[in-house]
Amino acid sequence: MDDLAQRRLKTARDHMALECDCDWDAVIATFEHPRYEMYGNGAVFDGEQQVRGYFAASRTPFPDQANEIIAMAHDGNTVLVEFWLTGTHLGPLRTPKGVVEPTGRSFRVRMAATFEFPPGGDKIVCERPYFDQGMVLRALDLAP
Numbered sequence: 657m658d659d660l661a662q663r664r665l666k667t668a669r670d671h672m673a674l675e676c677d678c679d680w681d682a683v684i685a686t687f688e689h690p691r692y693e694m695y696g697n698g699a700v701f702d703g704e705q706q707v708r709g710y711f712a713a714s715r716t717p718f719p720d721q722a723n724e725i726i727a728m729a730h731d732g733n734t735v736l737v738e739f740w741l742t743g744t745h746l747g748p749l750r751t752p753k754g755v756v757e758p759t760g761r762s763f764r765v766r767m768a769a770t771f772e773f774p775p776g777g778d779k780i781v782c783e784r785p786y787f788d789q790g791m792v793l794r795a796l797d798l799a800p
Contacts, residue, residue: 661730663778668728668735668771671780676722680711688779696787717750717758718743726766735771740764741787745796756798763795 671686684690690707693700701710715721721743729736742764749756765787772782793799 664735664773667778672723686780688781691782693784695784696789717747719746720744733773738768741767761796763792765791765795
């Protein structure tokens, strides 16, 4: 594996660890341009202000949200990561059917994400998490 591929894998690994630590300044620093494209619901958070808003919104119901990397691969300008997403429902959760008050229940769901890099670069230009919108709700026994 060449040096660029190794640097990109390290950037993705560091990015995910920093998300667990809620070190948002350091997470932002892993990007060339902060951008998330949520494959499950189609939401796009483009630019630092929107990405920081996404961080705040996603941690309100799950302040201990974390990830456990299962596997990583590099191909072209992309790093693919398979991981467990975990968390505990400790804050209000906004759903299409309204707000669900904290249940104290925990979840652990399997997900994947791609990290896109510019040609020749080792800073992220886009993270694309791939998930089923209802899987966390089902894991919390809040949906069938």
